[in-house]
Amino acid sequence: MxxxxxxxxxxxxxxxxxxxxxxxxxxxxxxxxxxxxxxxxxxxxxxxxxxxxxGSGIAVLNTGHSHPRIVDAMRAQMDRFVHTAYQVVPYESAVYLAERLNQLAPGGHAKKTVFFTTGAEAVENAVKIARAATGRPGVISLTGAFHGRTFMGMALTGKVAPYKIGFGPFPGNTFHVPAPIELHGVTVDDSLRALSHLFKSDIAPEQVAAIILEPVQGEGGFYVMPDAFMRALREICDRHGILLIADEIQTGFGRTGKMFAMEHYDVLPDLMTMAKSLAGGAPLSAVCGRAEIMDAPAAGGLGGTYAANALSVASAHAVLDVLEDExxxxxxxxxxxxxxxxxxxxxxxxxxxxxxxxxxxxxxxxxxxxxxxxxxxxxxxxxxxxxxxxxxxxxxxxxxxxxxxxxxxxxxxxxxxxxxxxxxxxxxx
CATH class of the missing domain: 3.90.1150.10 (Aspartate Aminotransferase, domain 1)
Structure with a gap:
């Protein structure tokens, strides 16, 4: 058989x-x-x-099933090598992909990118980086959010069924505020009041490492975050030394009409998570952010056996080429x-x-x-x-x-x- x-x-x-x-x-x-x-x-x-x-494999195939250029790129890489473990014997293609993403991500500031395998891994590591950079424990997300199926991912996800049922308890120092969805009676002011109340009742802003949100909620219902809300979050983060993490796992790589959804806003995130359509169906994720923040974890604190997998990296280069050329x-x-x-x-x-x-x-x-x-x-x-x-x-x-x-x-x-x-x-x- x-x-x-x-x-x-x-x-x-x-x-x-x-x-x-x-x-x-x-x-x-x-x-x-x-x-x-x-x-x-x-x-x-x-x-x-x-x-x-x-459905495109849940937003993974912005470049379609089996795009010839992506298939050819992966075949060419297979003829060279499939795996060395980037953390053991690295290779230029991964370095070049980081350079390309640093250039494509919004903002003219210096950036660095680190690779992982899944979107959930990207979220986990964005939290690790934020905590290392700030020395703070707290992370805030929105109701309706989806940030993955790992324990930290589930803690940050704002939807119980089916993702959280029977799996608790979840990591502490994670908090939710209502997402601003006027269709369901929640205004931007309502969300900001809830955040202010959270700072008074549950965790001081000086103990918050990051606020993470999807510019357009994916699993939560494709609700677009209002401009005013994004600007207010940026101001609050700047005032209190909190990092703003944009989860671009579903929104990235052309889906919203720009390379990244944050380009629709007049504010910049400190960190961005990427996955899904990054590699056209091959498992690859990334965290891209301000260089000084990305350098906060100690050497050896980030990585993974399959992180920056050579086949996935080859596919990602082809994806970026197709996005531009087509x-x-x-x-x-x-x-x-x-x-x-x-x-x-x-x-x-x-x-x-x-x-x-x-x-x-x-x-x-x-x-x-x-x-x-x-x-x-x-x-x-x-x-x-x-x-x-x-x-x-x-x-x-x-x-x-x-x-x-x-x-x-x-x-x-x-x-x-x-x-x-x-x-x-x-x-x-």
């Missing part, structure tokens, strides 16, 4: 084997679709069914505009649509009942109807009532339109 697939293995057969062999804690969004091959924005399962992929930041704005226009046109015939929002091609549609309460049932129905018609959609939000759109920025125009037609049918059914 091939370890890749067999002609006799259907999706249903493989799913039965999965249930027997793997724990239920690994949730699977589409348990009866097992991938056989994929190209750009299209995926075929072992049963020969074709799907248009509007002008994918600009394309994200065009694609996002088409999507938002189609969703807005459906409002008149789909009363469950309560909001359409986003930056660039990081767009979401939220569904509510007639009384204004979240409608996760309708959201699930839309996802299932779309799946049955050949379109893969991802949901998100604290109430699971949001569909988020993460199609590759390389998607062909005709495939995008086909997907949007399927979406329209699923919404109206």
């Amino acid at each position: 091939s370890h890749l697939s067999t002609a006799a293995s259907s999706s249903a057969d493989i799913n039965a084997r999965r249930i027997a062999a793997m724990p239920r804690g690994v949730g699977v969004g589409f348990p009866l679709i097992y991938a056989e091959r994929a190209r750009n924005a299209e995926l075929w399962d072992v049963d020969g069914r074709r799907y248009i992929d509007f 002008q994918l930041c600009e394309r994200a704005q065009v694609l996002g505009g088409r999507l938002e226009a189609r969703l807005e046109s459906l409002r008149a015939t789909v009363p469950q649509i309560s909001d359409v929002r986003g930056l660039g091609a990081m767009v979401a549609v939220e569904f509510s009942k007639t009384d204004g309460t979240p409608d996760p049932e309708f959201t699930k129905q839309v996802q299932e109807r779309a799946r049955d018609a050949g379109l893969l959609l991802l949901t998100c939000g604290v109430h699971a009532n949001v569909v988020r759109f993460l199609f590759p920025l390389t998607i062909q125009d005709e495939v995008l339109e086909e997907g949007l037609d399927i979406l329209a049918g699923a919404l109206k059914a």
